[in-house]
Amino acid sequence: MAEPVNNAPSTATRHVSLNESLIFEKSAPGKRGMELPPLDVPAVDGDSALGSEFHREAVDGLPEVSEIEVIRHFTRLSTWNYAIDLGMYPLGSCTMKYNPRVNEFVARLEGLATEHPLQPVELSQGCLRILRVLERFLLEVTGMDAITLQPCAGAQGEYAGIAIIRAYLENQGNPRKKVLVPDSAHGTNPATAVTAGYEVLNIRSDASGRIDMSHLAEYVSDDVAALMVTNPNTLGTFEKDIAQAAELLHAKGAQLYMDGANMNALAGIARPGDFGVDVMHMNLHKTFSTPHGGGGPGAGPVAIKKHLEPFLPIPVLAEKADGSLFWEANRPKTIGRLRAFYGNFGVLVRALAYALAYGPGMVEATRDAILNANYIRKKLEDVYDLPYNQPCMHEVVFSDARQKKNGLNTMDIAKRLIDYGFHPYTTAFPLIVPGALMIEPTESESREELDRFVAAMRAIAAEAEQSPELVKTAPHSARVGRLDEVGAARKPVLRWKPR
Amino acid sequence: MRYLPKSNAERRAILSELGLESVEQLLQSIPESCRLKRPLDVPGPLSEKEIIDYFRARASENAAGYTSFLGAGVYNHLRSVVADSLLQRGEFLTSYTPYQAEISQGTLQAIFEFQTMMCQLTGQEVANASMYDGSTAAAEAAMMAVRLTNRRRIVVSRALHPEYRQVVNTYAEHLHLEVVEAGFDGSTGQTDLAATRGMVNDATAAVVVQSPNFLGVLEPVPQFAELAHGAGALVVVAIAEAVALGAVRAPAEADIVAMEAQSLGLAPSFGGPFAGVIATREKFVRQMPGRLAGQTTDHEGRRGFVLTLATREQHIRREKATSNICTNQALCALAVTMHLSLLGKEGLREMAGQNLAKARYAVAEFEKLPGVRRAFSGPFFNEAVLGFPCSVRIINQELLRDRIIGPLPLGPFFAEQTKRGLLCVTELHSRQDIDRLVAATRRALDSLGMASREAVSTQAER
Numbered sequence: 001m002a003e004p005v006n007n008a009p010s011t012a013t014r015h016v017s018l019n020e021s022l023i024f025e026k027s028a029p030g031k032r033g034m035e036l037p038p039l040d041v042p043a044v045d046g047d048s049a050l051g052s053e054f055h056r057e058a059v060d061g062l063p064e065v066s067e068i069e070v071i072r073h074f075t076r077l078s079t080w081n082y083a084i085d086l087g088m089y090p091l092g093s094c095t096m097k098y099n100p101r102v103n104e105f106v107a108r109l110e111g112l113a114t115e116h117p118l119q120p121v122e123l124s125q126g127c128l129r130i131l132r133v134l135e136r137f138l139l140e141v142t143g144m145d146a147i148t149l150q151p152c153a154g155a156q157g158e159y160a161g162i163a164i165i166r167a168y169l170e171n172q173g174n175p176r177k178k179v180l181v182p183d184s185a186h187g188t189n190p191a192t193a194v195t196a197g198y199e200v201l202n203i204r205s206d207a208s209g210r211i212d213m214s215h216l217a218e219y220v221s222d223d224v225a226a227l228m229v230t231n232p233n234t235l236g237t238f239e240k241d242i243a244q245a246a247e248l249l250h251a252k253g254a255q256l257y258m259d260g261a262n263m264n265a266l267a268g269i270a271r272p273g274d275f276g277v278d279v280m281h282m283n284l285h286k287t288f289s290t291p292h293g294g295g296g297p298g299a300g301p302v303a304i305k306k307h308l309e310p311f312l313p314i315p316v317l318a319e320k321a322d323g324s325l326f327w328e329a330n331r332p333k334t335i336g337r338l339r340a341f342y343g344n345f346g347v348l349v350r351a352l353a354y355a356l357a358y359g360p361g362m363v364e365a366t367r368d369a370i371l372n373a374n375y376i377r378k379k380l381e382d383v384y385d386l387p388y389n390q391p392c393m394h395e396v397v398f399s400d401a402r403q404k405k406n407g408l409n410t411m412d413i414a415k416r417l418i419d420y421g422f423h424p425y426t427t428a429f430p431l432i433v434p435g436a437l438m439i440e441p442t443e444s445e446s447r448e449e450l451d452r453f454v455a456a457m458r459a460i461a462a463e464a465e466q467s468p469e470l471v472k473t474a475p476h477s478a479r480v481g482r483l484d485e486v487g488a489a490r491k492p493v494l495r496w497k498p499r
Numbered sequence: 500m501r502y503l504p505k506s507n508a509e510r511r512a513i514l515s516e517l518g519l520e521s522v523e524q525l526l527q528s529i530p531e532s533c534r535l536k537r538p539l540d541v542p543g544p545l546s547e548k549e550i551i552d553y554f555r556a557r558a559s560e561n562a563a564g565y566t567s568f569l570g571a572g573v574y575n576h577l578r579s580v581v582a583d584s585l586l587q588r589g590e591f592l593t594s595y596t597p598y599q600a601e602i603s604q605g606t607l608q609a610i611f612e613f614q615t616m617m618c619q620l621t622g623q624e625v626a627n628a629s630m631y632d633g634s635t636a637a638a639e640a641a642m643m644a645v646r647l648t649n650r651r652r653i654v655v656s657r658a659l660h661p662e663y664r665q666v667v668n669t670y671a672e673h674l675h676l677e678v679v680e681a682g683f684d685g686s687t688g689q690t691d692l693a694a695t696r697g698m699v700n701d702a703t704a705a706v707v708v709q710s711p712n713f714l715g716v717l718e719p720v721p722q723f724a725e726l727a728h729g730a731g732a733l734v735v736v737a738i739a740e741a742v743a744l745g746a747v748r749a750p751a752e753a754d755i756v757a758m759e760a761q762s763l764g765l766a767p768s769f770g771g772p773f774a775g776v777i778a779t780r781e782k783f784v785r786q787m788p789g790r791l792a793g794q795t796t797d798h799e800g801r802r803g804f805v806l807t808l809a810t811r812e813q814h815i816r817r818e819k820a821t822s823n824i825c826t827n828q829a830l831c832a833l834a835v836t837m838h839l840s841l842l843g844k845e846g847l848r849e850m851a852g853q854n855l856a857k858a859r860y861a862v863a864e865f866e867k868l869p870g871v872r873r874a875f876s877g878p879f880f881n882e883a884v885l886g887f888p889c890s891v892r893i894i895n896q897e898l899l900r901d902r903i904i905g906p907l908p909l910g911p912f913f914a915e916q917t918k919r920g921l922l923c924v925t926e927l928h929s930r931q932d933i934d935r936l937v938a939a940t941r942r943a944l945d946s947l948g949m950a951s952r953e954a955v956s957t958q959a960e961r
Contacts, residue, residue, distance in 0.1 A: 024612070032841075034579050034846050039852075039857075041860035041933075049855050049859060049878070050746065050747065053748070054717050054747055056746065059749075075588070080602070082603065091595055099593050108583070112769070113766040113768050116562075118569050119562050120899070124769070126561040129560065141541070153826035154825065155826065158823065195674075197675065240533075269526065292826075293833070294606035295826060336665055339631055340572055340663060341771060356543040358500065360544075361500055361543070443503055446505060483601070483796070485600075485805050494611075494626075494784070
C-alpha cells in the first residue's frame with residue numbers, strides 16, 4: 001500500500017493531486033486570486049470611519065493564494081469525491097438521481113440569480129410566477145390543497161408540518177402531547193416532533209415491515225396529535241393500510257403526517273391527498289432532482305389539506321384579481337415565519353425545470369425507479385439475506401445476516417463496494433433491519449450500470465466466503481484507507497491552526 | 500425521455516427476467532383506492548430549449564437592468580467566475596453528504612477549510628459546516644443557549660433583522676420560551692443597553708444582538724457580553740453582512756455567533772439558497788447543531804477528514820438530538836470557501852474598505868439634499884438609514900422611472916419610520932451609480948415639492 005505521503009508535500013513520489021494540502025498551507029503573504037476595480041470615491045481611514053474600538057485591520061489567517069492555485073486546489077479536491085456523474089450512487093432513501101445541467105443554467109440566469117427578495121413586487125412577477133407554477137405542479141402530484149415552498153430542507157419541512165398540526169389543534173383548544181413515529185422512521189421524524197414540543201411514542205412494525213395496525217390502534221388516543229409515517233416506508237414497501245390509519249387517527253381528532261422523502265416511488269402513481277394524508281413534505285433534492293451538492297442546499301415544501309390552510313407559515317403567495325402575484329403576510333393564525341425571505345428560491349427554480357422537462361411523463365421515471373429496484377432485488381436475493389421477501393417499490397433492503405457468519409457486516413461490504421467503483425448503499429438503516437443494506441438505484445441507471453453493480457455485489461458476496469479479510473480491510477483503492485472516526489470524536493480537531 | 504437511460508426493449512427484457520409482463524404487477528401492494536387512475540394534469544414535457552426559453556421569459560418579468568440599493572440581509576458583492584465554474588464540477592455538485600469518508604475527502608476537506616475560515620472571520624473557536632441561513636442560525640443559536648444555560652428567557656434586540664426576529668419567535672413559541680424585545684436608542688441606532696439590562700434576569704438564557712444591526716449600525720458587543728455574563732446569560736451575535744468582518748472587529752466576546760455568509764460569494768437569488776453558520780466556543784461544541792468535519796488519520800497515518808461528533812445529530816440521537824437539521828447548505832458553504840480563497844486576506848480587506856468609503860460618499864452626497872439626513876449617529880459599515888422629508892415609498896416610485904431601486908422603506912418594519920429608508924452601497928456601485936441615485940432623488944423631491952419645506956421637515960425628522 002501507499003506510503004504516507006500526505007504530510008510530506010515536498011517529497012511527492014506520485015501524482016501531486018494525492019498530496020493536496022490545505023488551502024492555508026499554500027498561503028504566502030501578498031498573493032491573491034481576485035482583484036477589485038479601483039476605488040472611484042475618496043478612500044477613508046478605518047480607524048476614523050469606525051472608531052478604533054470597532055475597526056480591525058485584516059482577518060488574520062485567511063489564505064493568500066493566486067487564481068491558478070485556487071483552481072488546482074479545488075479541482076484536485078473534487079477528484080477525491082464520488083458523484084452521480086461518475087456512476088451509480090445507490091444510497092437508499094437519498095434518491096441520488098441525475099441532476100440535469102439545464103437546471104443549473106436557468107438558475108443562474110440574469111433576472112433570476114440577480115434578484116433581491118425585497119425588491120418591489122411589481123418587479124418580481126417573474127420570480128413569483130415560477131413559484132406559483134411549481135406550487136401548482138406539486139399540488140397536482142400530491143393531491144393536496146395548499147402548499148408552502150418556504151422550508152429549506154426535509155427536516156425544516158417536517159418542522160413546519162408538525163407546527164401546523166400543533167397550531168390547528170391548539171386552535172381547537174388542546175395541542176395534545178404525543179406524536180407517534182414508526183420504528184422504521186428516519187431520525188429526523190422524532191427529532192422534529194421534540195423540536196415542536198411533542199413527546200415521541202414509537203410504533204412497532206408488523207411481520208411485513210409495515211406499521212402494526214393493532215399497535216397503532218392501541219396508541220391512538222385523545223392525547224395524540226399526529227402519526228408521522230413515511231410512505232413508501234424505509235423498507236421500500238407501500239403502507240397498504242394507510243387509509244385505515246388515517247381513519248383511525250381522524251376518529252380521535254389526530255392528524256396524519258406523511259414524510260414524502262420517498263415520493264420518487266409515487267409520483268404519477270398514487271397521491272397522498274387521495275389516501276387520507278393531512279400534511280406532508282417533499283424533498284425536492286430527492287424526487288425533483290436538485291443537486292445534493294455534498295449535503296445541500298435542499299428544499300422541503302409542505303403540502304396540506306384545506307382545513308390547515310390558515311396555519312401556513314408567512315408569507316403566503318397570493319393572487320390579485322388582475323392575475324398579479326404578491327406575498328400575503330397578514331394571517332392571524334399562521335405558525336409564523338420559518339426563515340428570512342421565501343425559501344431556497346434557486347433550488348425551487350431547478351425543481352421546476354426538472355418538473356417541466358417530464359410533465360405528465362414523470363410517471364415513467366417512477367416506473368423505471370421501481371423496475372430498477374426490483375431487478376436488483378431479483379439479482380441479489382440468492383446471495384444476500386432479504387428479511388422482508390416481497391416486491392419492493394423504489395428501494396430494496398437486504399441484511400448482512402449471511403456475511404455475518406464470516407465476521408463481516410454491512411459496513412465492510414459497503415466499503416468494499418468502493419473498490420468496485422460504486423458509492424456504498426445506505427448502511428445500518430432502517431433500524432428494524434439489523435445490518436441493513438438499503439439500495440435505491442433510482443430511474444437514472446441504465447441496464448449496463450445495474451448489471452455492473454449486481455456483478456460487484458455478487459463478487460463481494462463470493463469474497464466474503466473465500467477471503468473475508470479482503471472485505472474487512474476495504475477500501476483498498478481509495479485515496480485514504482478507513483479513517484479513525486473514534487479518534488476524531490475523542491480529540492476533535494475542527495479547524496486548521498497555524499503552527 | 501432524454502433523462503431516462505433505457506429503451507423499451509430493455510425495459511421488457513428486465514421485466515421478463517423478473518417473470519413479469521408489466522410494471523403494474525409490481526404495484527399490487529398499493530390498494531386500488533389509493534391509485535391515481537389518470538395522467539397527471541401538469542404542464543410539459545419541455546425540451547431543453549423550451550425550458551431555457553421559459554425561464555428567460557420569467558427572468559424578463561423581474562428587475563434585470565435596474566440598479567438596486569437594497570441590502571437588509573441580502574447583499575450584492577463582487578463574485579468571481581472562477582468559483583462558480585469550480586462549483587459546477589459534477590464531483591462537487593452531484594455528491595451526497597460525505598458519510599462515506601474514503602470517497603468524500605474533497606467535500607470533507609473543503610468543509611474543514613470552511614469551518615476554519617468562519618472561525619477566523621468571527622473570532623470564535625469552532626464553526627459548523629453550515630445552517631440553512633442567517634435567520635435559522637439565529638433561532639438555533641438562541642435554542643442552543645437555552646440548552647446550555649437551562650434557562651428559558653431570550654432577550655432580543657429590536658434592531659435584529661425583523662425577519663430573523665420572526666423566525667426566533669416561531670421556534671421559541673413551540674418550546675414555550677419567553678422572548679422579550681429590547682428597543683434601540685433613537686439617536687445612535689444601537690440597541691439600548693440600559694433597557695437591555697432591565698430585561699436580563701436570572702431566567703435569561705441569551706441576549707441576541709446583530710452587528711451591523713438592521714439599521715446598519717455596529718453594536719458594542721463587549722458591553723453586551725459583559726452585561727449578559729454578569730447575569731449568567733450568554734450573548735448571541737447575529738451577522739447578516741459578513742463582508743463587514745473585513746473591517747470590523749470580530750465579535751470574539753460572543754458566546755455564539757449566528758452568521759449569514761451570503762455576501763461572501765453567493766448570488767442574491769431572490770433570497771436563497773444561502774449559507775448560515777453557527778460559531779462558538781470549544782467548550783460549547785457538544786450543544787452545537789449541525790454537521791462538523793474533523794481531522795483524523797487512516798490506518799497508515801495519512802491525514803483525512805470525517806464527519807464527527809455525530810452523537811449530537813438526529814440520525815444517531817433521534818429524539819435526543821440537539822436539532823432536527825439534516826440536509827444543510829453544503830454547496831453554498833463550498834462556494835463561500837472558494838470565494839474567500841480567491842479574495843484572501845488582502846482582497847477582503849480591500850473590499851470592506853471600498854464599502855466603507857462608498858457608503859460614506861453616498862451618505863455625504865445625500866446629506867447635500869434638502870431635508871435628507873442620516874437618521875442615526877452610531878458607526879456604520881455599508882448600510883445607513885436615511886431620513887427624508889416625505890414617504891420613502893413615494894420617492895422610490897419616482898426613482899423606478901430612472902430604473903433605480905431606492906433605499907428600503909422602513910415603514911413596514913417599524914411603524915414610526917415611514918420617512919426613513921435603509922440605503923446599502925457596496926463596492927459594486929460605481930461613483931456614477933451613486934451620483935445618479937442622488938440626482939434622481941433630488942429630482943423626485945423637487946417634483947414632490949419638498950425643497951421648500953426643508954427646514955420644517957428636517958426639524959421633524961430629528
